Amino acid sequence: MASSSSLPQNTITDILSRLPVKSLTRFKSVSKNWANLTSNPAFIAAHLRRSSPDPYLLIRRYHSQSGWDYGIWLITDPTLNFGTQLLRIPLEDSLPRFPKIVGSVDGLVCLDISPCYASDFLMWNPGTKQFKHLPLPLITSSRDNPIWMVFYGFGFDSFNNDYKLLRIVSFKGNDESPFLRVEVYSWREGVWKEIEERFELAQLCGGQDGVVVDGSLNWAAIGLQRFSDRKVVVSFDMGREVFKTVPLPPVTRHANVKVVSYMGLLAVAVYPLVFAASGTNMNRFEFWVLSDCEDGTKRWTNLVVIENFSKSLVPVGTWRDREVVFKYMGVRDRENQFQLCGELGASQLKKLKRR
Incomplete structure (x- = not known):
């Protein structure tokens, strides 16, 4: 078998980019050159392209009153029978917060x-x-x-x-x-x-x-x-x-706005203010996407409007760049719970309306 020194650098890079993370971690000790190579942003990007396309969800959890029961959880797939893993943070014991x-x-x-x-x-x-x-x-x-x-x-x-x-x-x-x-x-x-x-x-x-x-x-x-x-x-x-x-669209003046990514495009989730004058507070959920026009310009397109939206649901982002993630706020029996919404259509979002 040929030694690594007799192989072209491109060949070595190609081989290493196909290996699992555990193997790459071990091979960092082979040489300083390999350690630098596997830490290079271009190599990391190439390795990720050949890795599993399934994304993961990182959630930071902590108890604000006691300061205990904290951690960062890795969730494999919240849409299925997902598994969770508690990740250990480097320097955890010496961190001020x-x-x-x-x-x-x-x-x-x-x-x-x-x-x-x-x-x-x-x-x-x-x-x-x-x-x-x-x-x-x-x-x-x-x-x-x-x-x-x-x-x-x-x-x-x-x-x-x-x-x-x-x-x-x-x-x-x-x-x-x-x-x-x-x-x-x-x-x-x-x-x-x-x-x-x-x-x-x-x-x-x-x-x-x-x-x-x-x-x-x-x-x-x-x-x-x-x-x-x-x-x-x-x-x-x-x-x-x-x-x-x-x-942003004028509708956002009397509402909360959460900037998110949706299908590779800039989008905003617009939802009710918790504290606002009753005459101006918007009580519905809207989802707008900045889409491309045929003339090369961009304009905001309204995908979803849900009336009488619950104030206990707050959008926090998107999962897989196409499913909106909501967090329950101030509801005791639903604390620390998240809800996913897949297709952005009225029929799919009816369950999020206030009951």
């Missing part, structure tokens, strides 16, 4: 392990049980210039073949608009860098973690100036490292 999942791409999980201001991160591969503690971010809080809020997102930049972690730091300005600074961590380069790119006419709101859609990270935001009568989506192109603002 239980980590938050920033994002997961290609089996690589980004965790926020900081006590505040999203200032300490960990990259973790549950399959190989390897982790990497990232260098501390460049942008920090100070007494003279304290941080007000931090938004972040983790995704894969296919243009540069790189995994990136974005951190948007908001400082409270003298006027009503916050002052922003933005930095990006590159997995390939192993460093943080501050970028001058900014977004205007919007103030981020809602969840802190960005949603990955077609190479971009996306957050719901409150429109300012000419967008002041509606909510918008702030989108960050990971390849070009630029921001853009996408206006």
Whole structure:
């Protein structure tokens, strides 16, 4: 049998990309070259293309009152007789708080392990049980210039073949608009860098973690100036490292908005506000998708409208990029329960109406 040194590098890469994760973990000790190869983003992507296409669901569970009974659970398939597995977190005993999942791409999980201001991160591969503690971010809080809020997102930049972690730091300005600074961590380069790119006419709101859609990270935001009568989506192109603002349908003004990915497209789930004046609070669920038009432009298409929607159901994302995941909130007998909705049609969503 030929030795690895007599085989072309492309052949070695092709062979290794077909092996299971356990074998790759063992083969990292063969040589430094193999260890570096199997950690390369391009190799990881090739290995994933040949792996099982079935996705997994990561759920962070914790008891907010006692601080115990916490963990990250791996669910194989919630639509079938799924199995669950409790994953052990690296450095678990020394963490100041239980980590938050920033994002997961290609089996690589980004965790926020900081006590505040999203200032300490960990990259973790549950399959190989390897982790990497990232260098501390460049942008920090100070007494003279304290941080007000931090938004972040983790995704894969296919243009540069790189995994990136974005951190948007908001400082409270003298006027009503916050002052922003933005930095990006590159997995390939192993460093943080501050970028001058900014977004205007919007103030981020809602969840802190960005949603990955077609190479971009996306957050719901409150429109300012000419967008002041509606909510918008702030989108960050990971390849070009630029921001853009996408206006949302007017219906979102008096409702909660959850940005999600649906069939590779940007989508929003619109649902009732829990606390709002009865005259303006929207009491229905709507699902909008930003679709392509024949003339090359984009427009919002309304796929679903459900009247008298239950306030105890909150959309949290999509499973397999086509099934909406709802979480029960404030219902004692349904605590820690999730519900999936497959086909986005009125007949499939009737069971989600308030009874």
